[in-house]
Amino acid sequence: MATLVEFSLPATDFALGRLLTADSEIEIEFERIVPVGSNAIPLFFAWNDDLDAFEQRVRANDHVREFSKIEELGDRRLYLLNWNIPDGGFFEGFTTAETIIRSAYGYDSHAWEFEVLFPSQDDLTTFHNHCRENEIPYTLGQIHTLSEAGDDLVESILTEKQRDALLLALQHGYFQTPRQVTLSELADEFDISQQSLSDLIRRGNEALLEHALLGSSRDTSPD
Template structure:
């Protein structure tokens, strides 16, 4: 059965994060990262800092093949990064265990916070062993199984804010064709940015779909 875990990781154990935030006050938030073979091509948001200087610094890193700014919403800029994973890095454990980063956030020199999804408990155990072999230290937080969470426990799958956003979008006709309301109008009603609302709806729906697919696969 699929397993979701939360963990925190010091910057020195996450070379990619260290490269992105070193010596800055930037906030970095990854979109979902799905390793494919030996390749990990992350997409992430960056904000609260000199993004032009950030692009120049990261682009000069020897591990970086390409950094592309693909979108901007207000003061947040969305990037795609092609890079080489250093041997023994944290992401190596994910590529060998088919793990998925559902969410990750880092700020300056503080610890990185992750929410990870593994196909099974065995893969999570393997990830733990690979991390220990590579001397990757992390602090494990909450852990639960998707297939163990029934429909009555959906609150454990989505956050209160995600549920609020999805319910409001449904009630106002956002999912209808044609749509009865715009994302901007919904964001104004909730008094949040359009990007924040988009993230809540997308992440909440993805979590629900994962719950349904992984749970059903075990029956």
Template sequence: MPVIIELALPAAEFQLGRILATEGEGKVTLKTMVPLGGRSVPFFHVVDHAREAFEANVRNHTSVSNLYEVSSHNGETLYGLDWEIADDTFFDSVISLDGHILEASGGHETWVFQIRFRTHDALSAFQQVCFDGGIPIDIRRIYNPTKPDAGPWHGLTAPQRETLMYAVEMGYYSLPRQISTQEIADEFDISDQAASERLRRAINTLVSNTLLLTASDE
């Protein structure tokens, strides 16, 4: 039975956290890790007010061979990173135990992850590896969203749930579409890009925690 762990981890305790450290209140949101030629290429968003210092810090890191801009929209920039991957107990254990990072974001001090494992045994093995390796993960919750006692929202945050419900109720997914992304953004006082991203994450989380879990069980 698949299970999801939400945990916090000091940025200094894993390689990518050290590379992507931001100044002050800057925040980095990991979008995906794409396997290319035996290596994992991370893609991540950074808010524009932190860009200058962030780019300088990352490019000066000894493990980074290239930092490149993919796109920029509504105050956020999407980057890709080419890096020399060193031994990293945290990420190595996630990969070796077939874990899947659903969400990850952080900054100078702390990162928060939501990671799905296929079984409770895999999760237990992950926790043991972290314990044995001295990785100070702070477990915030462990849940299986297919169980009745896991709560009714299947891992959605309150903003994700409210935005997705509003979009459905107002006809965003109807044909023809009854409301625009900008109108949804205006309702929640966020940018058009933020509204699109919130809906995308909500749908990804909902499917990952329901349909994909069911398919995995089958």
């Protein structure tokens, strides 16, 4: 059974946190992380500090194989990072357990916050045992199984802002063809920027699709 887990970890207690945010004012938010053997390739936004200096510091790290700027949106930059995961590290637990990181946010040396989808209870146990064996002190938050029904299921999949954004878009005909409202008009009513609302809608849709496709496929017997 697929399980959605929230937990946090100080930036100074894992290699990627030390690399990206420790001892700086950089803020990081993951868009996607794809496990590839012994490597992990996170796609993430960075902002709130000297990004040119940030790029130089990251590229100089011995674990970094490739670091590319994909796009620049206002004061944010989108990066792709290909790096070698240190043995016994926090992210090695993710690749060992074949997890899907739905969200990750880090700032300065404060604790990073993660929301992770484990395809099965065995994967969650594998990850926990890896952290215990390597003395990785993460703090566990909420745990949800994706077989929950009704409002509890929606709350386990979507953040409150994602749910509100999707509901607003649905009620105003944003998903109809042709659309009955523009993204700009919705953003004005939601009182956030157009880019922020677009991110909420996209991530909300992605979360629902992950549950519908990944979650249900785990419970379906082969023909």
